[in-house]
Amino acid sequence: MKDFNDLLNTIEEPKKRERLEEIFTHISGKFPELEREIKWNQPMFTHHGTYIIGFSVAKHHIAVSPEAEVLDFFEETIKEAGYQRTKMLYKIKWSQSVSYDLLDKMITYNLEDKKDTTSFWR
Template identity: 55%
Template structure:
């Protein structure tokens, strides 16, 4: 997780930093082929140069973005998990549990759906 070291040190709240580290470590443990990258000052995971999932932190939540196509595909699952969402991301409040099953489904979906993708973002 060396790619995220500077980003993580900028999360002032220790419990929030620990939670983000746990999520990133879980992703790397579950999906060892993903590459951790920091682009546009946002931590994200890529595979063969294409975006799989990205994150950003805010005062009250962690934002998760599986791209707009992923948001549409998992809209019902996101709503059932109780997360608030926009067109491009959903929010996990710091006091809410992380739905790892949902994260796993999103990451697996993007890995499979973008297996032949030759661009960073979907076209």
């Protein structure tokens, strides 16, 4: 896969493809400084060469991965939004609404916390 469109074209169900595209469009509009990248066949947003947030698609959900430290920081907010959390991601079921406020806060947190980071991961 070369870009986000390649990934989106692999999603057969139109509603799922549209949902993910809406998320990507929201993030690009709100955070134009972020770069879209595909690494390990996963769409992600980076800034100055460091990872900010990534996504993957599963049969029953979208997985959102902002790194474990961010998940720990926002653990209560994730629970309040009704999302299931694992060690490295949280899941937005296809039947659930997307909390753009939570996404924005996580991205803002990572941008600030990693502003001087020179490596890809924390």
